[in-house]
Amino acid sequence: MTTPLLDREEYIEQVYFFRVYRERLEDDRPSQEILATIREEILATTKLTLAIDFLKDEILLKGRIHEGMARLPHYFTPFQTFVMERAEADKSRFDQKIALQVLERQAEYLSGSPKVAGLFVYQFECIARNRLGYDAGMTAMSADPFFDETWKDWILKLRLQLGTADFADFLFHRSEHHTNERRRLHGQENFEPAEPTLFSDQEGRIARANRGKDPLFMFAALQRQLGYPMVPRPKRKTPEQIFHPALESRLQKLEKRLQFLESENKGGIDLSQFYTKPPQITDGEST
Numbered sequence: 321m322t323t324p325l326l327d328r329e330e331y332i333e334q335v336y337f338f339r340v341y342r343e344r345l346e347d348d349r350p351s352q353e354i355l356a357t358i359r360e361e362i363l364a365t366t367k368l369t370l371a372i373d374f375l376k377d378e379i380l381l382k383g384r385i386h387e388g389m390a391r392l393p394h395y396f397t398p399f400q401t402f403v404m405e406r407a408e409a410d411k412s413r414f415d416q417k418i419a420l421q422v423l424e425r426q427a428e429y430l431s432g433s434p435k436v437a438g439l440f441v442y443q444f445e446c447i448a449r450n451r452l453g454y455d456a457g458m459t460a461m462s463a464d465p466f467f468d469e470t471w472k473d474w475i476l477k478l479r480l481q482l483g484t485a486d487f488a489d490f491l492f493h494r495s496e497h498h499t500n501e502r503r504r505l506h507g508q509e510n511f512e513p514a515e516p517t518l519f520s521d522q523e524g525r526i527a528r529a530n531r532g533k534d535p536l537f538m539f540a541a542l543q544r545q546l547g548y549p550m551v552p553r554p555k556r557k558t559p560e561q562i563f564h565p566a567l568e569s570r571l572q573k574l575e576k577r578l579q580f581l582e583s584e585n586k587g588g589i590d591l592s593q594f595y596t597k598p599p600q601i602t603d604g605e606s607t
Contacts, residue, residue, distance in 0.1 A: 323397045323465045326367075331431035333368045336361070338424035342417050351379050371395050384408045399443055400426075402460035406452045414450050421552040422446050429549040430466070437519050438548045439466050440475070445539045445551045454482055470516050487535045488527040495524025522546065 337358060344354045355376040362369050371392055378388030386404035389396040400423055406412060407419035426442060440461070447457035458479040462472045478490055492498055494517055502511045519527070526545060530538035542548045 323393055323395070323463070325465050326395075326430075328431055329363065330366050330368060331427045333362050333366045334427035335424055335431060337368060337372070338420045338427060342420035342424070345417060345420075351385065352376060355379065367395060397465065398460040398463040399457075402457060403446070403452070406450075414452065415554060418450070418552055418554055422450075425549045425552060434466070435546075436466060436468075436471060437523055438542075438546065439464070440471070441539060441542055442549045442551065445536075448535065449551055449553070454479060471518065474515075474518060486531055488531045488533070488538050491519055491527035491538075492524050492531065495519035495527060496521040497524025497528065 340358055340361070341351075341354055344357075345351070355372055359369060359372045359376070362372065374392060375385055375388040378391070379385055382388075386401055386408050389401040389404055403419050403422055404416075407414050407416040426439070429438065429442065443461050443464070444458075446452070447454060447461075458475055461467070462475040462479075467475065474494065481490070494515065496517050496519070499511065499513050499517060500521060502513075503509055522545065523542065526541050527538060530541060539548075539551070543550050
């Protein structure tokens with residue numbers, strides 16, 4: 321079943337749902353309890369309340385939220401389910417809290433004035449940055465209702481062509497900027513591309529400027545210039561003190577005492593290290 325496009329209020333409530341779910345997981349609260357409480361907070365006129373009821377029952381039976389999402393294809397997109405599936409996979413390094421933040425930012429973008437190209441770049445960067453797997457990931461992307469048949473066909477073809485050329489080239493050649501350049505440089509005023517353009521002139525210029533570079537630089541430029549959503553990144557862990565400062569001080573004192581005892585057992589304590597040198601008095605200073 322194809323997922324239909326949702327009303328704006330659904331995406332707004334999804335933003336709240338994914339954010340609060342993540343925040344309460346960070347407080348070590350069980351998922352069943354979180355879903356039960358969020359259900360009462362969500363706007364009752366949305367379909368999300370019914371979806372949460374179903375997810376709550378599924379997580380009680382199977383313990384994983386993505387299995388419930390997969391059984392609601394009329395509400396959750398295949399990409400949303402894919403992201404949660406990767407987070408809940410055994411031995412996965414993709415943190416569930418980051419997955420929820422990924423879905424939160426996507427819903428936030430869709431609740432505004434989204435562009436199809438912006439959604440594509442965001443989803444692709446999510447897959448690339450978190451190493452979720454291009455084959456399954458782009459297949460899930462292609463089933464998103466936001467993409468029409470032209471986009472779906474290109475995404476599935478691109479899935480098979482990755483690595484054969486620079487990623488920025490793929491975007492550039494399907495942009496208005498490429499068409500305009502052909503018309504200007506080759507004098508072909510009536511030139512029409514063989515395939516429909518998918519990206520605007522500005523997106524094409526940014527892609528061209530990033531040819532031969534790390535694709536992450538191009539994603540960052542698109543975010544700065546066009547307001548594309550930024551992909552969440554895991555927070556760097558700050559080094560924590562192993563011991564409390566007071567305990568650390570006592571351990572240092574004990575270590576010094578042990579050093580004295582070892583020195584005494586080896587033949588006595590060398591006190592010369594504690595001697596202070598007498599002041600040097602020159603002949604001119606003698607009385």
